[in-house]
Amino acid sequence: MDDDELTLADFDFDLPPELIAQHPLADRAASRLLHVGRGALVDLPFRALPDLVQPGEVLVFNDTRVIRARLLGSKPSGGKVEILVERVLGEHAALALVRTSHAPRAGTVFEFGAGSGLRRAVVRDRSAGLFELEFDHDVMGTLNALGETPLPPYIRHRASTEDEARYQTVFARVPGAVAAPTAGLHFTDELRGELAARGVQLVHVTLHVGAGTFQPVRSGRIREHVMHAEHYEITADAARSINAALVEHRPVTAVGTTALRALESAARDGAVTAGAGETRLFVTPGFRFQVVRRLLTNFHLPRSTLFMLVAAFAGLTRIRAAYAHAIAQRYRFFSYGDAMLLERAA
Numbered sequence: 001m002d003d004d005e006l007t008l009a010d011f012d013f014d015l016p017p018e019l020i021a022q023h024p025l026a027d028r029a030a031s032r033l034l035h036v037g038r039g040a041l042v043d044l045p046f047r048a049l050p051d052l053v054q055p056g057e058v059l060v061f062n063d064t065r066v067i068r069a070r071l072l073g074s075k076p077s078g079g080k081v082e083i084l085v086e087r088v089l090g091e092h093a094a095l096a097l098v099r100t101s102h103a104p105r106a107g108t109v110f111e112f113g114a115g116s117g118l119r120r121a122v123v124r125d126r127s128a129g130l131f132e133l134e135f136d137h138d139v140m141g142t143l144n145a146l147g148e149t150p151l152p153p154y155i156r157h158r159a160s161t162e163d164e165a166r167y168q169t170v171f172a173r174v175p176g177a178v179a180a181p182t183a184g185l186h187f188t189d190e191l192r193g194e195l196a197a198r199g200v201q202l203v204h205v206t207l208h209v210g211a212g213t214f215q216p217v218r219s220g221r222i223r224e225h226v227m228h229a230e231h232y233e234i235t236a237d238a239a240r241s242i243n244a245a246l247v248e249h250r251p252v253t254a255v256g257t258t259a260l261r262a263l264e265s266a267a268r269d270g271a272v273t274a275g276a277g278e279t280r281l282f283v284t285p286g287f288r289f290q291v292v293r294r295l296l297t298n299f300h301l302p303r304s305t306l307f308m309l310v311a312a313f314a315g316l317t318r319i320r321a322a323y324a325h326a327i328a329q330r331y332r333f334f335s336y337g338d339a340m341l342l343e344r345a346a
Contacts (some may be wrong), residue, residue: 006285011311013302013323020154021336024166029188032331032338036314036322038345043153043329046186046339049296055199056250058242059296062181062259063204065172067140068147069211070159073112075100081110083121084150085143086130086178086211087231094139095130097211098123099296102183104131112146115291119146140175152335153214154301167335176208176231182298182335183256204239207232207262207279217303227305232262239266246271246291253294257306260313263291283309285316295342299326299333315345 025031033049035042044052082099089095098104108123110133119142125132135142136279149159149167149206159167169184171192194218212228219225242263245252254260265279267274267290282305295313300306313318322340330340 008217008220008222008303010316011303011307012209013180013320013327015061015302015327015333019327019330019333019337021332021334022155022157022236023162024185024336028166028170028186029191031186032321034326034331034338034340036318036340036342038343041322041325047191049191049341050194050198050200052341053195053198053200053253054251055256056144056201056245056248058201058203058245058250058252059195059255060185060203060205060238060252060259060263060292061171061187061255062207062209062262063169063173063332064169064177064181064206064208064258065175066067066149066168066180068143068149068176070148070150071112071146072148073110075113076109079164083110083131083210084178085139085147087178087208088139088176089106089132091138092135093124093293093297094133094135095127096133097129098131101241112142116276117145118228150211152179154269154334155336171204173204174233178211179209179213180335181207181209181256181258183259183296183339185335187255201241201245203238205232205234205238205259205262209258217305217308222284222308225282225305228280230258230261231276232265232279233276234262234266234272234274236274239272242272242291246321250289253296254292257295257300257309259308260292260295264289267291271316283312285312287312289313289344294342296339296343298335298337298339299323299331301334310340310342313344314342318345 031046033044033046055104084097085094087095104123110121120136121133208231217225265281
């Protein structure tokens with residue numbers, strides 16, 4: 001079945017709201033892991049992951065770093081404004097989602113902070129629901145001084161000190177994401193060390209997760225949905241390690257849907273091409289995977305592009321059974337929730 005035959009209803013399921021994890025566990029690696037193989041579903045602790053991989057397997061992590069992209073401010077008239085920086089365009093420019101009582105026009109001024117710390121941004125243009133803003137101070141300096149960690153909309157509390165630390169992977173390196181690559185949140189330095197000691201190759205790519213990852217699919221016809229663009233980069237060393245594994249028929253496992261999208265976006269004739277680029281890759285049933293054989297991922301929202309991706313990877317029937325099992329077994333869902341290891345259907 002391909003996306004010409006599928007509708008949004010095919011990717012829906014009922015999730016008890018109490019299963020949406022609102023806070024991380026005290027220990028990153030203390031979450032649960034559902035192994036979705038080609039046979040039975042197996043419930044495991046996440047720390048069992050090293051027992052499921054083999055020497056020579058390549059685990060690909062997304063090393064993007066979440067920036068403090070959420071700014072709360074006001075207009076000179078006193079009206080409140082909330083912006084979420086989607087992408088930093090330059091030292092003083094950014095694309096952002098803007099929430100105000102009325103859609104701002106070009107020339108609208110926003111103010112953030114107070115007193116000697118007051119900073120301003122001016123609306124310059126609008127494109128596809130995003131606003132181009134020009135800041136009077138450097139963007140990253142403004143975000144670091146006044147911004148908040150941009151938690152997903154289903155987490156109901158304001159970002160805290162706990163979130164500053166835990167909505168970030170231990171291997172985060174390259175600033176630019178406005179949402180965490182959440183499959184990576186389960187890893188500790190110790191667990192990564194254990195994997196390496198078993199002969200597993202740990203490889204890093206970068207994909208800056210955008211706010212569009214939370215945008216709903218509004219069209220009932222799946223193929224009409226347009227994905228948001230995200231920037232990715234794969235180094236020559238990373239591409240070499242991944243391509244050697246492909247030639248030698250060693251598994252390549254993506255740690256998260258973002259790592260998968262980077263790899264499959266860079267795939268050319270069964271190999272990964274090094275370099276940087278923009279991707280709007282929309283993975284739905286019928287997609288032909290060239291690189292990733294196994295996928296480690298969290299549980300995703302119903303009717304979302306990420307649920308469609310895991311359905312494409314593992315098979316819609318199998319993924320629906322896995323989610324029903326996870327709900328019955330009271331797994332924790334979404335960013336701060338538990339994980340699945342998926343074997344590719346074909």
